[in-house]
Amino acid sequence: MSVALEFALTAEDLWAMAPLLVVTGFALFVLILDLFLRPEPERKGPLVWASLVGVGAALVANAVAPAPSGTWVQGMLRVDLVSKFLNTVFLLGAGLAVLLSAGYVERQGIARGEYYCLLLFSTVGAMLMGMSADLVLLFLGLETLSIPLYILATFFKRRPASQEAGLKYFLLGAFSSALFLYGIALVYGATGTTQLAEVGARLPEALGRAPGLVYAGLGLLIVGLGFKAAAVPFHTWAPDVYEGAPTSVTAFMAVAAKAAAFAAFLRVLLGAGTGTGAVPSASASAWLSELATAWAPLIALLAVLTMVLGNVVAVVQLNLKRLLAYSSIAHAGYLLIALVAMGAGTPATAADATAALLFYLLVYTLMTLGAFGAVVVAEGEGRSENPSLSDLAGLGARHPWLAGMLALFLVSLAGLPPTAGFFAKFYVFKAAIESGPLGLALAIVGVLTSVISVYYYLRVAYYAVVARPAADADADASAERPFYASGTVWVGLGVAALLVLALGLYPTWVVESLVQGLSAATAAWALP
Amino acid sequence: MSAVPPDAYLVLSAVLFSVGALGVLLRRNALILFMSIELMLNAVNLAFVAFARVWGDLGGQVIVFFVLVVAAAEVVVGLAIIVNIFRTRETVDIDDVDLLRG
Numbered sequence A: 001m002s003v004a005l006e007f008a009l010t011a012e013d014l015w016a017m018a019p020l021l022v023v024t025g026f027a028l029f030v031l032i033l034d035l036f037l038r039p040e041p042e043r044k045g046p047l048v049w050a051s052l053v054g055v056g057a058a059l060v061a062n063a064v065a066p067a068p069s070g071t072w073v074q075g076m077l078r079v080d081l082v083s084k085f086l087n088t089v090f091l092l093g094a095g096l097a098v099l100l101s102a103g104y105v106e107r108q109g110i111a112r113g114e115y116y117c118l119l120l121f122s123t124v125g126a127m128l129m130g131m132s133a134d135l136v137l138l139f140l141g142l143e144t145l146s147i148p149l150y151i152l153a154t155f156f157k158r159r160p161a162s163q164e165a166g167l168k169y170f171l172l173g174a175f176s177s178a179l180f181l182y183g184i185a186l187v188y189g190a191t192g193t194t195q196l197a198e199v200g201a202r203l204p205e206a207l208g209r210a211p212g213l214v215y216a217g218l219g220l221l222i223v224g225l226g227f228k229a230a231a232v233p234f235h236t237w238a239p240d241v242y243e244g245a246p247t248s249v250t251a252f253m254a255v256a257a258k259a260a261a262f263a264a265f266l267r268v269l270l271g272a273g274t275g276t277g278a279v280p281s282a283s284a285s286a287w288l289s290e291l292a293t294a295w296a297p298l299i300a301l302l303a304v305l306t307m308v309l310g311n312v313v314a315v316v317q318l319n320l321k322r323l324l325a326y327s328s329i330a331h332a333g334y335l336l337i338a339l340v341a342m343g344a345g346t347p348a349t350a351a352d353a354t355a356a357l358l359f360y361l362l363v364y365t366l367m368t369l370g371a372f373g374a375v376v377v378a379e380g381e382g383r384s385e386n387p388s389l390s391d392l393a394g395l396g397a398r399h400p401w402l403a404g405m406l407a408l409f410l411v412s413l414a415g416l417p418p419t420a421g422f423f424a425k426f427y428v429f430k431a432a433i434e435s436g437p438l439g440l441a442l443a444i445v446g447v448l449t450s451v452i453s454v455y456y457y458l459r460v461a462y463y464a465v466v467a468r469p470a471a472d473a474d475a476d477a478s479a480e481r482p483f484y485a486s487g488t489v490w491v492g493l494g495v496a497a498l499l500v501l502a503l504g505l506y507p508t509w510v511v512e513s514l515v516q517g518l519s520a521a522t523a524a525w526a527l528p
Numbered sequence B: 001m002s003a004v005p006p007d008a009y010l011v012l013s014a015v016l017f018s019v020g021a022l023g024v025l026l027r028r029n030a031l032i033l034f035m036s037i038e039l040m041l042n043a044v045n046l047a048f049v050a051f052a053r054v055w056g057d058l059g060g061q062v063i064v065f066f067v068l069v070v071a072a073a074e075v076v077v078g079l080a081i082i083v084n085i086f087r088t089r090e091t092v093d094i095d096d097v098d099l100l101r102g
Helices: A011-035 A045-064 A081-108 A113-131 A135-153 A160-191 A196-209 A211-229 A237-244 A247-274 A286-315 A320-344 A347-377 A400-414 A420-435 A437-465 A475-480 A487-505 A507-526 B006-026 B030-055 B059-089
Strands: A070-072 A077-079
Touching: A011 A045, A011 A070, A011 A077, A011 A081, A011 A113, A045 A081, A045 A113, A077 A081, A077 A113, A081 A113, A081 A247, A081 A347, A081 A487, A081 A507, A113 A135, A113 A247, A135 A160, A135 A247, A135 B059, A160 A196, A160 A211, A160 A237, A160 B006, A160 B030, A160 B059, A196 A211, A211 A247, A211 A286, A211 A320, A237 A247, A237 A320, A247 A320, A247 A347, A286 A320, A286 A437, A320 A347, A320 A420, A320 A437, A347 A400, A347 A420, A347 A437, A347 A487, A347 A507, A400 A420, A400 A437, A400 A487, A420 A437, A420 A487, A420 A507, A487 A507, B006 B030, B030 B059
Parallel strands: none
Antiparallel strands: A070 A077
16 A cells, blocks of 8 residues: 555545634633633633533544545555544543542632633544554654643643643653664564555564564554553652642543553554454454463563552552552553453454453543542642542531442442443453453453552541541531632533443444454454 | 674664663663763664664664653653652662651
8 A cells, every 4th residue: 555645635634624723723712712811710601511511522523524434645544443442431530530620720829721621622632542553643642642631731831730630741751752662663674664554564574583672662552552551660759740730620631531441552563463453353463362362461461560659659658649540550551461362362362352352441531530630629728739538528527419329430440330431341351351361361361460459449438428537636627618619610520420331231233333343443444 | 994783783772781781780870870860861872773774674773762752751850850869868878768768
């Protein structure tokens, strides 16, 4: 496949870009709208609405844009079931993050147009990563995602903790980007192209000619993305950054950056080998058969380390944001299992594993944002800048519904039925067991570490639902400490809770349609 | 007159990249760390140009422009963060920036 020297954009190209263009347009609109609003934080309401409308419009554009599945814009953008599903996940995450942010940033005095603008630009970066059919676009998406997040992490300009979070995130993020980029350079050197489908097609030959370049390049790509996904041993930045950054930013970062990293994993590890950019097909299994034996054990090792360390260290955390940071590290481990299952199995089981990974990303986004909602309402004037578990005490008495929803998210994070979190883990472990002995071993570790996680999640739920504030000297003062449950937080948590319940009761709707779509794609594209 | 073989550029690129990576891992001053990261990016650029030459493909050289733009954007944000830290703490030594731990 050679790229013709044809620079005209077709209508399909524009439709393929439509969700990206909508979000970008609204990000710029938010920035301009901000100029017409008075500078007081409580006057920034229209920005929230504009951002929400933008996210909603992009969701619609993503669902209905008449761009056929395929590779558009000079072989750069991939439109398929995977990209559409990932876009939905990113946009849902962005919308919920805006809802959680609205009251929070106002109260903290950081409600500025740039906040929502950067949030939307970061979402565009994540979407670019999910849609990329070319390593260069993947890199640009990674940077479009990360650079706004560096700024957002340090958005409390005068707070030392936030400054430190920004610096750490920036230095490690830029370092990992450089590693990722060198990986791209080496893959380009080995194959002479950066288009993922072409890379996959040329790999068998490249493996014969320059195996060192291929393996080194692949290793650097995995390490670079491992940093972004906060997989052990590349996780060291995550707890500090999550703790120091504004809570609403942490919530968005925990879901968007992680989901985007796994979108990139999906595109690089499997898309490259298939010529389809979606799931492995029989016609191009060279990358899988020869390279999966190299990367599957490596990813499996990362998965075990990530699950064990994330869950064990989370047990001793008393700070809510740090606890959720280690929880998100642990969940990266379960997501890595799905990647191994994709690489280690046959094309049929790989479709199952891909569907499981996508479903897990959706559920993870909803329940993690929901759990961070608890930190948002427990943080503010008269309360800790950095809530610990005991700061949640009294939530159940004051806001029983809120405490109930929080308990639902925590039960889901722990992976207990009948919530979506249970089925997310169930499908991942099922796909892993079907993929072979390596997957089976990983599934066993996954189940054991999930048992550990039940303890610390339910401890948070206990504080939120049951515990009363400690009767200290100024009991009246502590009884008056309000929880900051603004209207938007209620809406955001309500939507997330409903979706977690619905996906927990009817998970097969989503998963079966994903599996069918992916299997059909495999069958169609496997033909020569 | 014999040309320098492409391999030499690739070796130089690998050496520069390693120097940069070691700088990030060993130095403690945020600005030096930042310079080391820039060195890594430029080493990658050299690799891209060398590979583009080997393959006779312009694509690799075009990528360098993208990398330059991204690096420039990173410089803007990174220096702003570092200056902001310096204003509050009057130090950019990352061992002194240790509020968050555990």
